[in-house]
Amino acid sequence: MFAPQTFILGDTTYPGLSGFLGSRGSLMLDVVFLAMFIVVPVLAVSIYLVKIRHRYDLHKKLQLVMASVLLVAVVLFELDIRINGWEHRAAPSPYFDAAHKWTSPAGISLAIHLSFAIPTLLLWIVVVARALRNFPRPPHPAAHSRWHTRYGWAAAIGMLLTALTGWLFYYLAFIASSS
């Protein structure tokens, strides 16, 4: 028989459920950290499919799956951070200082991350909504192409920068250790 503690997810040192990557990250922090390693390559494939292979249908499907997964992840992630906070988990890091939260390297990296993540989320929603409204079904180039190509690239680059700055924050806050 398994001992009851076998089934406890993570430890109880920090508020909320702990993650599975072996860092101090919470469950949702780990899920989003890992998810971005899938989202960025899938985004690249989706743009390759539309730009080089002209597979508009596949591009649409991939973008809609990605948008749904990201939306669910962002909501769960926000709940986790709002309810449990992240500061306790960052405390052992040499790059975080609770007394100077937003001027410590981890805090600065989080502010930079949010300055990409929030506009990218809003832009992402607008690009998907406008594409759904303005492209024919099945999708193919149309009058909306010019707007979509410009802002689609902006949304894609925003997502890449969101991932890169998110990974940096994750390292500074939840992996780095002073001991």
Ligand code: HEM
């Ligand atoms: C946030 C989500 C999306 C992003 C980031 C995105 C990104 C892009 C990018 C960067 C291109 C231009 C590729 C190039 O340089 O030629 C493109 C083209 C295209 N996308 Fe999206 N896309 C998204 C969602 C969608 C959706 C939901 C649809 C369909 C309803 C769609 C339909 C198309 C079509 C038809 C083209 C070809 C435009 C043309 O070359 O005339 N996209 N997309």
